[in-house]
Amino acid sequence: xxxxSFGQSQLSCVRxxxxxxxxMALEQPKKPVGGAYxxxxxxxxxxxxxxxxxxxxxxxxxxxxTEWQKLTAAQKGPYEKxxx
Numbered sequence: 001x002x003x004x005s006f007g008q009s010q011l012s013c014v015r016x017x018x019x020x021x022x023x024m025a026l027e028q029p030k031k032p033v034g035g036a037y038x039x040x041x042x043x044x045x046x047x048x049x050x051x052x053x054x055x056x057x058x059x060x061x062x063x064x065x066t067e068w069q070k071l072t073a074a075q076k077g078p079y080e081k082x083x084x
Contacts, residue, residue, distance in 0.1 A: 036076060036079040036083045037068055039082050039083055040064070040071075040076075044067070045064070048064050048067075
């Protein structure tokens with residue numbers, strides 16, 4: 001096969017550019033999924049699971065959502081700080 005008109009040097013530059021984006025993404029710290037609510041859910045999941053024993057797993061998420069909504073802004077503050 002003959003090299004295309006695109007050129008081998010240009011192909012390697014495209015690959016290097018793609019690799020550099022991947023490398024940058026791997027170096028950046030990852031934030032927890034779900035934001036402050038995700039951190040709240042991760043910390044409280046064992047408690048919610050005990051309360052919802054014998055119920056479908058969706059019951060845990062519903063309970064967590066209602067408990068999150070009951071929290072005041074001051075009570076949500078520590079979870080928001082951990083997220084940032």
